[in-house]
Amino acid sequence: MSLLEVSGLGVAFGGLAALKNVSFSLEDHEIVGLIGPNGAGKTTLFNCLSGFQAPDQGTMRFRGEPMERRAPYEIAARGLARTFQTSRVFKRMTVLEHVLVGLHRHQRAGFWAAVARPRWVADEERTARARGIALLGLFEDRLLPRLDDFADSLSYANRRRLEIARALATEPTLLLLDEPTAGMNPHESAGIVRLIQAIRDRGITVFLIEHDMKVIMNASDRIVVLDHGEKIAEGRPEEIRRNPDVVSAYMGHRGARA
Amino acid sequence: MALHAFVPRRENRLLWGGALGVALLLPLALRSEYLLSIAVQAGIYVILASSLNVTNGYTGLFSFGHAAFYGIGAYTAAILATRLGWSFTLTLPAAGLVAGLIGAALALITLRLSGIFLALVTIGFQEITFLVTLNWIGLTRGPMGIPGVPPPALGGFELRGNIGFYYLILALDVLTLFVLARVVTSRVGRAFVAIREDELAAQASGLPTFKLKVLAFVIATFFAGLAGAFFAHHARFVSADSFRLDETFVILTMLIVGGLGSFLGPIIGAVALVVLPEISRFLAEYRGVVYGLVLIAVILFRPEGVAGVPGIIQPRGLLARPAPPAEDLAP
Secondary structure, eight states: OEEEEEEEEEEEEEEEEEEEEEEEOTTTTEEEEEESTSSSSHHHHHHTTTTSSOSEEEEEEEETTOOOOOOHHHHTTHHHHEOOSSSOOOTTTHHHHHHHHGGGGOOOOOOHHHHHHHHHHHHHHHHHOOOOHHHGGGGTTSSGGGTTTTTGSOHHHHHHHHHHHHHTOOOSSSEEEEEETOOOOOOHHHHHHHHHHHHHHHHHHHEEESSOOOHHHOOSSEEEEHHHEEEEEEEHHHHHHHHHHHHHHHOOOOTSSO | OGGGOOSSSSSGHHHHHHHHHHHHHHHOOOOHHHHHHHHHHHHHHHHHHHHHIIIIIIOOOOOHHHHHHHHHHHHHHHHHHHHOOOOOOHHHHHHHHHHHHHHHHHHHHHHHHOOHHHHHHHHHHHHHHHHHHHHHHHHHOOOGGGEEEOOEEEEEEEEEEEEHHHHHHHHHHHHHHHHHHHHHHHHHHHHHHHHHHHHHHHHHTOOOOOHHHHHHHHHHHHHHHHHHHHHHHHHEEEEEGGGGHHHHHHHHHHHHHHHOOOSSSHHHHHHHHHHHHHHTTGGGGGGGHHHHHHHHHHHOOOTTTOOTTTSSSSSOOGGGGOOOOOSSSSS
């Protein structure tokens, strides 16, 4: 059984087919790139997988369980986490609080426990903090020294790192990253590639939208290519690089005006 | 710090211990029924503004129906006390529960909405509650109101003077603030703030946001109900006029002047806006002007409120200010 099996997925916005009959699967412990020209449907696919967009057709099975009608928090609770294309940090929360929000589903204290504060609540909170701090250690020394800083005081690159940290804190088995290196310089992008590999080495499958071809080619074990909502290719990076359909999707057809 | 700034916790024990000490000794300084009644008023508004802060401040749900829940609590207590002879010890939790239940029902129906749409629906609820109270004469006696609510009695001892009411509302304030402090510093409070900051990202992080928003609404309305029960037994008379939209705005003004989303804010706001009109009484008809000027000054110079979370209100247009510089824009 694959980790994620997508079959015949279709989404239409009015008359516009954003996704048409998309099928693919993701296995354990791999890094898969998702590429395609602007408007190819990459983010729509992510929105479907994470429950923010209900598909019109097709099925999505995550660890064998159907996900088409699940709410985003239920999908996240089952181990499928995501980041967003644009920065969505909690501006007036601290770095540590972000990862604690991600760890929410691994804690139990509800209203009554919060008010009564039995001993296990304090223990649970202490454990969560320790786990959060350990997790932030993955990000070199970018986030750890800023534990109590508000997210809106962070640099752009650190905000993006923080969003990845928050998603990782949910302890997913599949992590969807939507353009994690957008707006980063080559040095920072290289750091993200190392981070993605470190995430994979922790046993997490990474599904990655990226425009930076250097990042995609370096990081991915496999690549899925979308164009106009359809999957036009799938394969190893070197195969994709030479695939004529992919080249023409990106460059236009030979002879046609760009 | 952030979430926990000035919250009653161990690291702030001097502040809160001191504040409680002052509150306990205050009647020694306020040696008249009139001054004590002002302090009692402030105590009621501390509960109302702090509880409204759970939805409007921490969770970012803009509700304009708080006075309706305050009224529901007051009417529940008044009806149970005058018709069934329940004592304050029973009407108090009952008022909280009824307000909380109606709050839950309203939340289940309306919390699919957010922002201005939620605000409008809660204003609607506020007006409907007023009209129902006014017209359901069999239950509420309509425009006649309910007189003769008995004062709270503890073991045959009836609370008559304001000094007794002062200590009673102080106890209720301590209870309310204790519960709210524990909630906002918990996993639940953290989730509330995450929803306020970015609901989509909160969902993607695995938070059951709908359930949490309903919980925030129930907590806020429960405590509004408690405040209502106290009001009924203190004023000994309830009528629909006391719980109209302008009352919601009084509470909301206290919260905004004090500081949305901060623990200390609504307490400061409630005390200041009860005391300010009283100490400026010598200005006679200019009193309202001073009140207005204070509000305008706060909005101009501290849009987040006296003790608010910086940036929680982002002024636009003429009041807009440049964003604070980020940590390091260079790599």
